[in-house]
Amino acid sequence: MAMANNKTSKLFNLFFLLSIFLIISVAQSRILVAESSPECETVVGVVSGYTCSAIAQKSGLTTELFGSINPNLNCDDLFVGQWLCVSGTA
Template sequence: MVKANKTTTFLFNLLLAISIFLMISVAESRIFGFGFGQQAAPNCDTVYGVEIGDTCFSVTQKFNLTTEFFNEINPNLVCDKEYEEISEEPEQAALKKVNSKKLKKLKIKKHWLIHNRRLSLRRRKFHC
């Protein structure tokens, strides 16, 4: 009888552990550590600070990027919007120059990054 209780307890604990593991995996949208339907998060090591007068188009030309790729890696940037503190023409979205002292403190790998109307270059884990 005691052996049957130990086996039942072991199976119950094993089932409980597997259930908890699967709940966490589903909550994290991953099964067994692999993401499904998600793109890899970018890794960054350098930052490009735009100059006054830079537009989305001029930056894509400068770094030889397609507009689709630029928009994909900068989902929060609205290129059609005028930034009143710099641009006077609505079709040009000029951005503030990035404070280089703050950027030196960041340990970022290459990627385009928009934060508080500042634009910087990012590169994905897989090469662009």
């Protein structure tokens, strides 16, 4: 009987430690995501013929900064009327 209680206790402790680890991991990932979101101050609407590099150049931005303040932007698929950030922090 004592062996069963000992095994149950070890299993409970393992489950408890894994649960704590999972909770801490999720909490840390949310903090990292919140800290890395870009802040946009000024936007420009895409017109016919605009490209990402042309917008970045007109705004005085490097292509790296332009890309970082416009995350998930597909420059090959711009459309007229799309709003792009041209001033902000990454």
